[in-house]
Amino acid sequence: MSDEKKSVDALTFEDRDEFQRKPIAEKVVRLLMSGIEASPMVIDGNWGTGKTEFCHKLINLLREADDAAQVQVAYVDAFKADHANEPLMTLIAAISNLIEDEETAKNFKEKAIPALRYGLKTLGKAGIAWILKKNADDIPDEFEEVLQEAAEDSINAAIEQSIKDHQDIEAALVTLQKALEQIAQEKPLILFIDELDRCKPDFAIAMLENIKHVFDVPNVQFVLVSNLRQLKDSINHCYGAGVDAQKYLDKFIKYSLQLPADFSPDRYNYTLAAVEHAKQLMEKSSLLQNSDFSKRNGLFQFLEILIRENELSLREVETFVRHLEIAQLLGGEKYFTNIVFGVELLRLIGVYIYSFEKDAANKIVSEKTEALAITRTFGIWSFAETEQFDHNPSHQQVMARILMLENQGGVEGVSERNKNNDDGWKKEIAAYFSGSLRHGMDGYYTKVIADTVRMLQLGV
Structure with missing residues (x-):
């Protein structure tokens, strides 16, 4: 099979390594397998510098490693998942696909459903609130007093429901994390998230926050393949130009490396x-x-x-x-x-x-x-x-x-x-x-x- 016909995800450094990046990939593999807490890590590079191809070659190199049988590896194209606008669902689906045993996979999905349902539920509430606000001006004046009393009752009920929802989601996330921890204990997980810099800012940041708050579980590692400068722009888009994007990222990223623009056939050239x-x-x-x-x-x-x-x-x-x-x-x-x-x-x-x-x-x-x-x-x-x-x-x-x-x-x-x-x-x-x-x-x-x-x- 020629290089031109071979799909990118099947490429290895043996097929081609014109930029001599295999030594970099080998060090990344050593780091991922070392037990050092370097996750989430970022492989940084400008658009068009070959990050996606490097990512696939790195995954294939990882799968060929001596102890590759001891880990599970998944690839997620975040840009393709962007349209669904459900980063939590995207990550859960990627992990579910790794689980070979049908019963285990089914059990994991069942435990993930409450967390996913909560996300959809909050979207429904937002829609209802918008409808109520939109129609508020159409209510006759004589009903204002009744409406005020009803509003106070609704506010009290909403607060109580919000507390219950918070308790429910916390319980759902704990259940999900325990299920994930059990799966990763048997066989550690490594998830590569690619093309995050091409996603809508809201989706990109939601993905980062899900990785931090939901998937911060032992033996689960994330490698983000993205342009850090673009991620910083997404942060400022979501939270305002006054936010220090680098400090925000520092809360999520434990290690980053930049693909070099130069390569060296020998140290002098x-x-x-x-x-x-x-x-x-x-x-x-x-x-x-x-x-x-x-x-x-x-x-x-x-x-x-x-x-x-x-x-x-x-x-x-x-x-x-x-x-x-x-x-x-x-x-x-x-x-x-x-x-x-x-x-x-x-x-x-x-x-x-x-x-x-x-x-x-x-x-x-x-x-x-x-x-x-x-x-x-x-x-x-x-x-x-x-x-x-x-x-x-x-x-x-x-x-x-x-x-x-x-x-x-x-x-x-x-x-x-x-x-x-x-x-x-x-x-x-x-x-x-x-x-x-x-x-x-x-x-x-x-x-x-x-x-x-x-x-x-x-x-x-």
Whole structure:
């Protein structure tokens, strides 16, 4: 079975480990099996950094461990359960599915039902209260006195019922926890909760609070695979911007680790995981595997600069490479193959801008662009960075030099003197565009970028 056809949940680190994360996973397994109270733990990472794939590989690694038979492991996609808006039910269902013995599973569900019923019951009460409030204005004045007396009686009854409900739910939760403890005593439980950062804030926080207050049971561990920054935003959404989200999380989370953006083939050679991901995607692409991205180091080096400067996630890299494939398809098989190097760089810039800078892309095709809107995508923020000729200028400096001189809008420091490039700059730029018949024509460089954007927009 090929990697492309193999489902994510069946992947292992043996299938692929391009970001060299197996050592991290092995340490997580050791921690989970150690008995140290590190649960709930969070595996943190930005969107698009491969958290879900890492989670499934980690689960499979855990199941292959020497003492794997001693634990029960479940995976919960919180985002898929979000629509039900019942985090308690989601967790109970995940645990029920782990119980192999039918009688034990049935007994556990029966003990969980009172806690679940209470949640539905409180929803019903809220609806009734809303109806009563909505219709209160329609009650005639002569009934106000009777209503007041009835209201006082209702309030007293409601308080008594609320106390009873509180006692009932406490009893139901204790029953549930004892049943859970008995199951986990025989075989510890490890639940992986994924995609929590994609859920509605109310559901995400309810899930955290259920884990803390209902499932704080010996031998039950939780691993949350989520973006911590997004979880903090959810906390502030629910409880207000004045709440210290980090302190709130500290009440729930006992250990967290962040998936690194870098991996190291050896201790002296660190490479961004996103760059390696781009390389592997291009090697697998029938459209790009024979392009100058693989043949000419300079073109891929500029791609790497765009990835690094803009801190692209793995998912964003996939978007970028997909658009490069589309450009190669629409522009012809030689769009990034055996053509003028400077033109290739400008086209690459055009694909990046189309992919991630929509406002700049629209301005470029409308001929309203400013140089800095383009050059900042590859790390050049001022004309001063290109004013003095360096005998070995970087690709960024050369591209920025030609674009800033061609598009002076909003660029400080451009003068008539600066337009008269010295011989060094002229020779360097000529080397980048050797063989281009239109090189040097007014607006030529920006037009190459604009043509690329327009092509990706499926324009003429």
